[in-house]
Amino acid sequence: MIKVGIVGGTGYTGVELLRILAVHPDVTVSCITSRSEAGVPVADMYPNLRGHFDLAYSEPDPAVLAACDLVFFATPHGVAMSMIPELMAAGVRVVDLSADFRLKDLDVWSQWYGMPHQSPEWVEKAVYGLPELVREEISGAQLVANPGCYPTAILLGFLPLLEQGLADPSRLIADGKSGASGGGRQGKIGMLHGEVGESFKAYGASGHRHLPEIREVLSTASGKATGVTFVPHLVPMVRGIEATLYAELKDPADFDRLQALFEERYRSEPFVDVMPFGSHPETRSVRGANLCRMALHRQEQSNTVIVSSVIDNLVKGAAGQAVQNMNIMFGLKETQGLEAPALLP
Amino acid sequence: MIKVGIVGGTGYTGVELLRILAVHPDVTVSCITSRSEAGVPVADMYPNLRGHFDLAYSEPDPAVLAACDLVFFATPHGVAMSMIPELMAAGVRVVDLSADFRLKDLDVWSQWYGMPHQSPEWVEKAVYGLPELVREEISGAQLVANPGCYPTAILLGFLPLLEQGLADPSRLIADGKSGASGGGRQGKIGMLHGEVGESFKAYGASGHRHLPEIREVLSTASGKATGVTFVPHLVPMVRGIEATLYAELKDPADFDRLQALFEERYRSEPFVDVMPFGSHPETRSVRGANLCRMALHRQEQSNTVIVSSVIDNLVKGAAGQAVQNMNIMFGLKETQGLEAPALLP
Amino acid sequence: MIKVGIVGGTGYTGVELLRILAVHPDVTVSCITSRSEAGVPVADMYPNLRGHFDLAYSEPDPAVLAACDLVFFATPHGVAMSMIPELMAAGVRVVDLSADFRLKDLDVWSQWYGMPHQSPEWVEKAVYGLPELVREEISGAQLVANPGCYPTAILLGFLPLLEQGLADPSRLIADGKSGASGGGRQGKIGMLHGEVGESFKAYGASGHRHLPEIREVLSTASGKATGVTFVPHLVPMVRGIEATLYAELKDPADFDRLQALFEERYRSEPFVDVMPFGSHPETRSVRGANLCRMALHRQEQSNTVIVSSVIDNLVKGAAGQAVQNMNIMFGLKETQGLEAPALLP
């Protein structure tokens, strides 16, 4: 049994980790920390966990965390980077669901997150935890930076095009839409049901923190500087991300082989599903499941390839991908604990 | 492996059965029938099942069904009763999720369902599949009538009071609220998102088919004729039922022992969770899970006990309870395939 | 032109007042106060008001308020009672949308609102602003206590029964359901879209502040102590209240004249609509409109009369009713500014 600790378990990502780990046969959750809720049983805060966990939140205790095989960070940015060095030294492996180790470029990181980075040496060693891109590196990593939710949906959709050099890398557009759970579980007025319900809007349209993450990974994967425009939107639903991606084919003749290319790229991937050409993936088709489902489209008189890509922001976009990474890191079956179909309707 | 057939698998109840059975270790689904969709792969209609089932819908074939160990009926009322006698004769066991065998009183059945019953002899033998009430009978039954969704939430909330004779059985009020999936998957204008979204209303307030079902079971369980008023409501959400129950205590002093009584009644039940007195169960706390969660309330200056009871209408209110019944009928662990926590948020 | 001031205009009730007053031909809004947002244009906070108001929030200034013909309080409880005496002395008329002057019984008020009342003398003089009950008193009142949202829907549904003495006043049950805007516009975690969306629950089931208000008004109207059980619920929508009311008829023969009685009671009321017997009012049918729409139901074998009553909690349940009261107080046509149909769908 893998002994797991969770730092920062009161948010949606934390509870989602518990939901998934509750039925994972190879894992014991030995601690879950929260300064503000120390002493409160997790099942009091999240009644869906009643009967599944006896655990209560505890103050973060370095000794307890150091005794874990794996620690998940489900914290706001800025927390993990201050605790990582000590855990690394203790030989603990970490999957960090926050943004602390996602960018290699420290200047860019500081610019977007508004603080200097406290653990530059581990930025270098951290592996960006998108298994479909760098599975091998993940298996041997001590520190995995779990990708952001939007980047997961967007990267998986763009990668086949850019890896093969088929699309103009300077003109990528990603129009993203997310349910409200992506905004976290803080008492912000803008995220009230009375504000979000029965309405739709763009946000962060002049610049969102996931933009540099998408840009850096795509540039690395394609070997070229990429120009991406990314606009996120807020959907009046709880879970789910859909990203509609637009890329210009260098050679329109390549349209004919795109579907085969995508299918081939992801043929052996258990958590990427390429639907038939012209399909429309729905976010509900991946609700609660660790899956990215996508489909390709072309419009008449156009060189623009359209990819619609959906994930559950809390699963393949966060906790599920973290467990997938854990499975890879510990040599388990990659799908362990992640096999259940999505909840539809 | 139990060989299972599903008759009428295009509706929400049918797909929910497939979702649950996809990860049930002791079951193989050998056929799923639909006259209208014969030949269509289930995963084409329900993309959440892509990768989980190769199965396509087929015309109902008596021989194929007769070769199953268990057949689930997920059909509109009127279908099962015409096919049951032949299956019974073939020794097949059946869990009928429709209303055909829920009422023992055939006159009442005909009055509410607008047709004569075609299989009265099997009405008599059918067992009403509420395991918390008649687990023993279910284990030996050949034909189980799976309870309605509202009745499940309402009966479980009222039973402890009526079994003990604590409440006035003539003045029971059940105010039920259901998500839109309870209305099925037919193209009815009244169930469009444009009609249901961002609105709330009562429906069937002058009489709903679940009323006689609730009345009959409560009368049997309490040994007295019961008077129940039941008003269902439509909630702008997809899944979930909440029922708020009002009963008058004969002796207000009994308030002090109600919580203990409910906890005792359901102590060994894996799928009923009595929350602390004064709690407010949320439908999302049981989303996707085979669970009825309830809590008790009392208001000042009042003899009225209030029970708030929640289920997922498609799980404990339909497909999950059907699988629970199957587990009981085949001597499996009752929780087999039904252990995952609810999807919250 | 009536010169109007609004105290506490940042919440949903405040903005709704502005929305309605924007097209009221006899009113000028001369000030709207908010300590926290002083200096901010209302149209910056509420973009639907762009182009309709140049007004900015201002610190509350007694002199400015004293120069108004009418002041609306759209504040949390406890604010109005501290400012009312001074305004009353200045001859200003007030419609208080908060709970400060709704209860005549000061002990009950203190018990439910957790503080002593600071203006008992004005409690006595305040008129409870339900025009359908006490229109005459409102027209001459200096201080009107605008009813709560639930009480408006519930009182209008019960009144015809209790005024005529047809129902047992000791056994009234009101099952209320409200959209999330009823919870106000504070950054509470429990009201996030991620918490409220796609879920349903009861809240305040052991006692809600609207219970004593309903009880007091019904007792006064019927001339008898009344026993009411009231359970509110949270609906995943923004606007709207539906209340399902249950009352036992003393004489079942009275069922035959109930519909006529309700129609007669509200025949001349511009803002109460009694639908045909057996109808199901939808909250969307009153969205944005100052209207209470209701219908009666009876179930077989039952003495219980069922009333389903709907309002928009922000309009007939708050700001619309406040403007209706203003119209009455200032001798305007009662429907002035309140004629537009509801927004459906």
Added chain:
Amino acid sequence: MIKVGIVGGTGYTGVELLRILAVHPDVTVSCITSRSEAGVPVADMYPNLRGHFDLAYSEPDPAVLAACDLVFFATPHGVAMSMIPELMAAGVRVVDLSADFRLKDLDVWSQWYGMPHQSPEWVEKAVYGLPELVREEISGAQLVANPGCYPTAILLGFLPLLEQGLADPSRLIADGKSGASGGGRQGKIGMLHGEVGESFKAYGASGHRHLPEIREVLSTASGKATGVTFVPHLVPMVRGIEATLYAELKDPADFDRLQALFEERYRSEPFVDVMPFGSHPETRSVRGANLCRMALHRQEQSNTVIVSSVIDNLVKGAAGQAVQNMNIMFGLKETQGLEAPALLP
């Protein structure tokens, strides 16, 4: 008083016309037709209209329609074109809310609507009813083709850029999102709440009928063939469209004058609101209002200008714009009957 007839009044566009016209001071609705609902009072079908209209649906009668000053068509495509010639001959003016007269290119029309056009001579004479583009022509027109909902939001956002020749017309991308009322009021399974609720998806991504409409109008307005990629999406809400538009500036230096350009372009437009640079318009800020609200964005290292544009699909996207066109055609104040603020929250 303008005597108005409505052909095809049972859908959401028809009821929305009635909602708006109910408080329009210069209009009498003399007939509303529906073959399927002939004889049914409109208020029975749409309870929000109770007390506002005594009118019942009637069979379409050419004589009655010919006696109107103006006829609105709120029909599926294919109906208006068969009735228009007769009405034109009778001197009646028409605002057609369907797609029959929106495209000048008859081949394109036939290709997308799957039938030959029956009234080519009136296609030529019809004026595309976007007042912000061709107000003068509308004022003198006998036949106005009311724009589609997506085109309205998208055209208004692109026009300033293309009229001035600032953007590359061959690389326009419009990512549109609509509430479910845009799908009409037919009993389609795909539009059930159980299908649409709590989910998000693209649809028509390989080609939607609004694409040629957008392309034709933009080409005419810019004097150049334009290449537009348009992907619509379905949002789990009832009303509202948001379109996020992406265009490449030919000269990045033009970014500095874009905001002023947009503000100037729409300065005198009563129904277009250009928000401050970097704002995020919400669909709820125009709910129920005849308004297009938009804002501009720029991301670092990018030549792409982003426009986020919102409308209520049933108002500025349909019935409201139709009434605006009527006001222009009959020399009324353009804002008559369209002044009320949006319903927020």
